[in-house]
Structure formats: structure tokens, C-alpha cells
């Protein structure tokens with residue numbers, strides 16, 4: 001509310017200022033015209049006033065630079081040709097503003113605008129007639145016109161600044177700085193040049209008559225319109241150029257992203273190709289072994305020896321288990337990929353699960369040292385998925401450490417989580433590789449001559465499964481010393497995860 005009333009007060013101050021100019025200007029003009037000799041205001045006055053109105057009403061595009069005012073030289077011409085009162089009346093009647101017709105501005109403001117133009121011309125004309133007459137020689141006419149233009153320009157500028165300073169409650173200096181920016185001299189010189197046109201108009205009129213003024217003005221009006229149009233076009237072009245530059249930058253950004261995606265896809269494709277080769281090899285090895293053992297067993301000297309038969313059957317079972325684990329891993333990885341893994345929550349004792357997984361690793365089982373306390377909290381999670389996690393970590397630990405070296409599976413309670421880790425004393429993983437071992441198809445050594453079997457799927461699958469069960473995995477490793485994979489998994493799996 002206080003702001004509103006302040007605004008209203010500001011409005012009132014502006015109105016007082018307007019009245020303070022409008023009344024004396026109107027009063028003085030009425031008095032001065034009444035005192036003029038009869039016939040001082042004739043057809044010539046009407047001609048100039050109408051020309052000023054026409055020139056003012058021709059629309060020019062809004063542009064924040066200097067106004068190429070053609071009414072200014074015309075009014076200055078009138079100020080040269082006639083006494084101050086006639087010049088003031090022409091400015092008052094002629095300085096039309098299209099906004100007045102559209103009723104976009106307050107009537108008092110319209111009267112102020114006209115009055116300040118009238119005041120500028122009255123003083124300009126008065127100064128001119130002090131030193132020259134319309135019939136003076138060019139050498140007198142031009143300096144006198146320049147003087148009149150400076151006075152009119154100064155009166156105009158001061159009044160406009162005064163109005164703006166009262167309206168926007170700013171100091172006059174600030175308003176002036178805002179009005180003409182850093183180019184006051186440019187403004188003054190352009191007004192002086194326009195003023196000299198006033199001298200030419202006055203001289204044409206006195207020597208050639210009204211038609212010469214029209215012939216002189218028409219190309220000027222045309223040139224002004226052309227100038228504004230080309231300015232508007234330049235502005236538009238600049239705007240478009242900026243837009244185009246922005247779009248080009250955006251396109252470049254997108255292209256870069258596209259390149260990155262293509263590179264990524266290429267790398268993935270290469271890895272997939274490698275993966276197919278690796279998996280085929282991984283499948284062929286146990287199958288070849290199985291066929292070999294089967295063929296051997298068909299020979300009577302082996303089939304009839306119970307010891308031999310037992311030995312070969314065990315080997316066949318080991319190869320079968322290996323094959324089964326690989327196929328199961330492939331299936332789980334495919335399901336993870338297509339988001340088809342279903343979490344089936346059931347009561348699980350980690351202790352039992354650990355023992356079962358260790359046993360499942362058959363011949364290597366004796367290398368695994370299980371340290372799981374029997375008072376761990378009962379888990380409610382997916383038994384099968386958790387077994388897959390533990391068996392993959394144990395399988396890796398056995399695989400990447402020397403034959404016979406022990407691997408540990410240790411578990412501890414950790415609030416509503418269970419913490420377990422698988423430690424080996426094997427080859428370890430270098431720091432650069434650690435960031436990538438959980439990527440799909442990634443193998444530190446994927447060459448065809450590599451020492452270790454595997455398809456590069458285990459760890460990415462472990463991480464995928466842990467995501468489903470709400471767990472996390474961390475790895476600490478040192479090349480040549482061994483690795484520890486630590487898993488933290490909630491006792492109660494989230495059932496909403498599917």
C-alpha cells in the first residue's frame with residue numbers, strides 16, 4: 001500500500017510539473033498572438049503545420065538510437081521565417097504524436113510534449129531573430145540557424161530530462177546519461193545538421209515557394225524510411241546470425257556426444273565378438289574332455305577296472321559341473337540384461353549356504369577355509385541368487401591363485417546387514433584394472449593364450465545380482481599378493497525388487 005501511494009504522489013508531482021509548463025506556454029502564446037499584427041498567421045503557417053503533422057505521423061520503426069526527426073528542421077524553418085509566437089503555435093499544433101491518437105498517453109503528458117516543443121521553438125526563433133532575418137545572407141543565416149538549433153536542442157533536452165527525473169525519481173545527470181548514453185556530442189551534431197536543413201528549407205520557401213519545400217522534403221522522408229528499414233533488417237540478420245551460431249554450437253555438442261556413443265558401441269561390439277570366441281572356447285574344453293573320458297571308459301581295460309572307472313566318472317562329473325556353472329552364468333547374465341531376474345525371498349541361513357557353495361566346488365573344496373559364525377541373523381533373501389554371488393567370488397579366488405593355496409570365506413553380522421568377504425593369495429589385480437573388472441565381458445587377459453578359463457561375465461553378474469538384493473561390493477587387491485572382495489548385503493531383501 002505505501003508503495004502505491006508513493007507512486008500516486010510521484011504521478012501527482014509529474015502532473016504539477018506539466019501544468020507548470022503548459023499554462024505559461026499557452027498563456028504567453030495567447031497573449032503574443034493576440035498582439036501580432038493581423039494576417040501574420042496565414043496559409044503559409046497552415047502549410048508548415050500540416051507538413052510537420054504528416055512528417056511526424058509517418059510511422060518509423062522503434063529504435064533506441066537517435067531519432068532522425070524531420071519535424072525539427074521544418075519547425076526550425078518556421079522559427080526562421082516567422083516571429084517566435086507563430087513558430088511556437090506551429091510547434092504546439094504540429095508536434096503530433098501517434099500515441100495521442102491511440103490514447104496511449106495521458107492527455108496532460110501530450111500537452112506537456114507539445115508545450116515543451118513550443119517552448120524550444122519560441123526560444124530558438126527569438127534567438128535567431130536577435131541576430132538575423134530570413135533574408136540575411138548565407139554567412140549570417142547559417143550561424144544564426146546553428147545558434148537557434150543549439151538553443152532549441154538545449155531547451156528540449158533540459159525539459160525532457162526534467163520530466164523523466166521527476167517521473168522516475170532520478171537525478172537530472174543520471175537521466176541525461178541514460179538519454180544520450182555516452183554520445184551527447186553525436187546527438188548535438190546530428191541536431192545541428194538537422195538545424196541547417198531548417199535554413200535550407202527557409203531559404204527555399206522565401207525564394208521558390210511552398211512546392212520547393214515539398215520537393216526537398218519528399219526524398220528526405222523516403223531516405224529516412226529506407227534507412228530505418230535497412231536498420232531493422234540488419235538487426236534481424238544479426239539476431240538470426242546469433243541464433244544460427246547457437247544452433248551450430250548445439251549441433252557440434254550433439255555430434256560430439258554421438259561420436260562418443262558410436263565409440264562406446266564399437267567397443268561394446270568388439271567385446272561382444274571377443275566374448276563369443278571366449279565362450280565357445282570355454283564350452284568346447286569341458287565338452288571335449290567329457291567326450292574323451294566317455295570314449296576311454298568304453299574301452300574294456302578301463303571299464304573293467306573299478307578304480308579307473310571311479311576316477312574317470314569323478315573327472316566327468318567335475319567337467320559337467322564346470323559346464324553347468326558356465327551355462328547357468330550365461331543364463332543369469334542374459335536374464336539380468338533383459339531385466340527378467342525375479343527375486344524369490346525365503347528364509348536363508350548364511351552358514352548353511354556358505355558350506356553348500358564350498359562343497360559344490362568339488363575337488364577344490366578343501367582349499368576353501370570357511371569362517372562363518374553360527375549366530376548370524378537369519379536372512380530373508382533369494383537363496384539361489386546369493387549362492388550364485390558367493391560361488392562366483394569363490395570360483396574366481398580359486399582360479400586366480402596358485403593351486404593348493406588357501407582361500408577364505410569369512411562372514412560377520414553388521415547390524416541389519418551381513419558382511420562377508422572372499423580372500424585369496426593369488427595374482428591380484430593392478431590399480432588400473434580394478435575400475436573395469438565389473439564391466440561386462442571384461443577380462444584382464446582375454447588373449448587366446450591366456451592362462452585362466454572364464455568368459456568375463458562373473459563379476460558383472462555378481463554386481464547385477466547384488467543390485468537386486470540391495471547389496472554392495474568392494475575390492476581390495478595388490479598384484480602378486482592377492483585380492484579381497486567384500487560384500488555387504490541386507491538381512492532382509494527388498495521384496496518389491498523383481
Ligand code: ADP
Nearest residue numbers: 396397400428437443444454455456457458459
Ligand atoms: P572371468 O570369467 O574372466 O573370471 P570375471 O568377471 O569373473 O570374469 O572377472 C573379470 C576379471 O577380473 C578377470 O578376467 C580377472 O582378470 C579379474 N579377477 C576377478 N577376480 C579376481 C581375483 N580373485 N584375483 C585376480 N583377478 C581377478
